[in-house]
Amino acid sequence: MRPDEIEALRDAGGRRTRRQWLVVALVTVLVALVPVGIYVVTGNLDHLLGNSEEVTARVERVETDGSCRGRPVDRLDVEVSWTVDGTSGHGSYSRCDERLAVGDSVQVWVAPNGTMSPESPTELRSGLLVGSVLLALAGAGSGAAMILMNRGRRRRLLAARTAPLGPPVRVRVKQLGRGRATVRLVDPAPGVVDPRPSAVPVIHFRPGRRPGTMTTFGILGEWWLHVAPIGDPRRQHGVLVRGDERLWVEFRLPPRKRQ
Incomplete structure (x- = not known):
């Protein structure tokens, strides 16, 4: 190195x-x-800040709307109406933990703009x-x-910086995803061992640019691979060379089979 x-x-x-x-x-x-942020954009900021008023509403409609995920109960679509200071309003919500019928009374919170929430500000914040x-x-x-x-x-x-490197082998690098790349021989020859298929880039040196880590950008294509001796039974290092460009990689070795 x-x-x-x-x-x-x-x-x-x-x-x-x-x-x-x-x-x-x-x-x-x-x-x-x-x-x-999602609630502020799509919900009711006044209710989140505690500026809503708790009122008693009447259940006008109850319908089953499928089942609750992971729970053996039905999801209810509930429509309610209320009156605050002589002004009527209505709204709907879905719940899984209530058994309601038309005519029942429920507690809801109404914001100054008339929007309704079945949860108290404290429950919402929690x-x-x-x-x-x-x-x-x-x-x-x-x-x-x-x-x-x-x-x-x-x-x-x-x-492993002092480990000797083997002779160059022509390979092609393809991106595999999740920070890994595949390395394949371009012209396999008898007696030449194919490098490990999955490699993790460690550090990338390119002319005129700062060394890059934690990235697979710009590594696709053909390279010359120099592989270091196996010092760790689980890993092996190598360097990919393409002109003045050098990319050090780490191969993860498959577990050895027990005899």
């Missing part, structure tokens, strides 16, 4: 990793705000909070896992 590549790998594990953590934090905050927390945990967990896995790959590549 060239000295500039070693330096770039170490830099990617320092300042770049800190920037990646900042991006994960920003994305986590934005994802956590999605439920609130539901949005739970949704936001779950989305934030999912976003943060996914981002953290990606950063940690890529940091582990860079550390393993640095540990």
Whole structure:
């Protein structure tokens, strides 16, 4: 491995990793705000802020609208009407946890613009909070896992930086998805072992550009592959060369069969 590549790998594990953590934090905050944003755009902001009024409404119609997902109960489509300060209104909602009949009384919340919600502001805020927390945990967990896995790959590549590389083999790279790529021999020859089909890019060096990590952009096409000896029974490193362009990859080896 060239000295500039070693330096770039170490830099990617320092300042770049800190920037990646900042991006994960920003994305986590934005994802956590999605439920609130959707409700603000499509729902009733006055009700969310607690500016709605609780009223007693009369059930005018009850119809079965399929079943509730994951629960052995029917989903009810309920239409209600109410009167507030001499002004009548009506609305409908769907619920799974109620047994209602025409003429029953239910509590609903009516906003100043006349829109109705069957949930109190407190219930609504609690539901949005739970949704936001779950989305934030999912976003943060996914981002953290990606950063940690890529940091582990860079550390393993640095540990193997002095390993000798084999002779060049002509290969074609195709994108597989989820940060992986397929590597196939262009002209298989007798006695030449086909490289591992699935490779994870570790760091990409291109003339005039900063080294890239965590990306499969611009790697498709034909390359010359130099494979390092197998030092880890589960992984093997190699470098793809195309002119002045170099892409270090990590192959995941299949488990050995027990004798």
